[in-house]
Amino acid sequence: MLTAITRKLKELTRMLGTRPYYGFVTGHGYLTEAQVTEVRRVLESPTQAAETVAEYERRFAAVVGEGRGLATAGGRMALFATLRALGVGAGHEVIVPAFTCSVVASAVLRTGATPVFTNVDPATFGTDPDAVAKAITPKTRAIIGQHSFGIPCRVGELRALADGCGAALIEDCALTVSSTRDGVAVGNTGDAAFFSTDHSKPMNTVVGGFFYTRDAGLYDAVAAQLNNAPTLPEAQQQRLFGQFLLERRLARPASYGLYQLIMLGKSVLRRLSDPGMTFLDDDYVVERTGAYAYPARLPAMLARIGLFELDRWPAEAARREALLQRYLAAAYGTPL
Numbered sequence: 001m002l003t004a005i006t007r008k009l010k011e012l013t014r015m016l017g018t019r020p021y022y023g024f025v026t027g028h029g030y031l032t033e034a035q036v037t038e039v040r041r042v043l044e045s046p047t048q049a050a051e052t053v054a055e056y057e058r059r060f061a062a063v064v065g066e067g068r069g070l071a072t073a074g075g076r077m078a079l080f081a082t083l084r085a086l087g088v089g090a091g092h093e094v095i096v097p098a099f100t101c102s103v104v105a106s107a108v109l110r111t112g113a114t115p116v117f118t119n120v121d122p123a124t125f126g127t128d129p130d131a132v133a134k135a136i137t138p139k140t141r142a143i144i145g146q147h148s149f150g151i152p153c154r155v156g157e158l159r160a161l162a163d164g165c166g167a168a169l170i171e172d173c174a175l176t177v178s179s180t181r182d183g184v185a186v187g188n189t190g191d192a193a194f195f196s197t198d199h200s201k202p203m204n205t206v207v208g209g210f211f212y213t214r215d216a217g218l219y220d221a222v223a224a225q226l227n228n229a230p231t232l233p234e235a236q237q238q239r240l241f242g243q244f245l246l247e248r249r250l251a252r253p254a255s256y257g258l259y260q261l262i263m264l265g266k267s268v269l270r271r272l273s274d275p276g277m278t279f280l281d282d283d284y285v286v287e288r289t290g291a292y293a294y295p296a297r298l299p300a301m302l303a304r305i306g307l308f309e310l311d312r313w314p315a316e317a318a319r320r321e322a323l324l325q326r327y328l329a330a331a332y333g334t335p336l
C-alpha cells in the first residue's frame, strides 16, 4: 500500500512539472453548452431512451460496415455476450493475445472457458496468426483477433485458421476504428467484433462498448442475451455525467495535469476505502460491490454523447491520420 502511494506521489510530481501535458483522454471540449444541456436532458428524462440508443447503434454499425450492432456499458460486456451466444463455456478454450486489456481475459473466465494466451506479432502489436496456429487444440471454440493502436492485425490468416478448426473469430477493435487491411475495414472479417468507447479509446462515451456482426443469426443470439440486460443504475449514470463534465472542462492539453491530479485523488481515495482492491479492480468491483450488472446495456445519456462523437468521427479520424503521418515522417530517417 505504502509503495503504491509513493509511486503515485512520484507520478504526481512528474505530472505537475510537465506542462502542457497530454494523456489518453480526449475530453468533449468541442461540445457547446446547448449540446451539454441535451445530454443532461436525456439523463434526466429518458423518455426517448430506446430511440436514442437504437439511433446510436444504427449509426455506429454504419461506420463499421454493412452489419448490425448493439451498445453495451463496456467492450468486455459485448465480448462476454458474444461468447455466451456462441455457446462458449466450461471445458472450452479461447485464444487471447497476451498483450491485451485484463478485462478481455476476465470476460472469457466469466463464461467458464479458459483463456489461452499467445504472443503478439511484433509488426502489428496485435494477434499473431503463427502463434495462434500453435495454440489451437480440440477445445478451441473462439479466437480473438486484436487490432492494437489502430493497426489491423493479419486478420485474413486468422479467418483461415478459425475456419480450419471450426472456431469463431472475434475481432477486438477496442483500440481501432475505421482502419482497413487489404481493403476490408476492421470488424468485418470475424464472425463478430467488439469495440470500446471507454474514455481512453478513439471515440469517448466515458464508458461503453459495442457489439457488431454481419451474421443475422449471431445478432439475434446476442440480442437475446442483451435485451434482458439492465442498463447502468441511475446513481452510476449521475457519476458518469459528472465525469463527462469534468473531462469536458479539464481533459485538454493546458489543464491535463490538473485533470490527472483529480483522477489520482479519486483513485487514492478509492484504494484507501477498499484495501481489497487489485489491479483488476475495474472489472471485479462489480462482483464485490454489486454496483451494476454485467453485462449491462449502454445508458441513453451515453448514447447521446456517442451520437456527438459519431458526428465528429470523420474529422477526428482524419486528424489522427495526419498526426500519424507526422510521427512517421519524424521516425523515418532515424534508427527507429
Ligand SMILES: *Cc1c(COP(=O)(O)O)cnc(C)c1O
Pocket: 073, 074, 075, 076, 077, 100, 101, 103, 104, 146, 172, 174, 175, 195, 196, 197, 198, 208, 209
Ligand atoms: C480497452 C480495451 C478493452 C476493453 O474495453 P472496455 O470498454 O474497457 O471493457 C478490450 N480490449 C482492448 C485491446 C482494449 O484496449
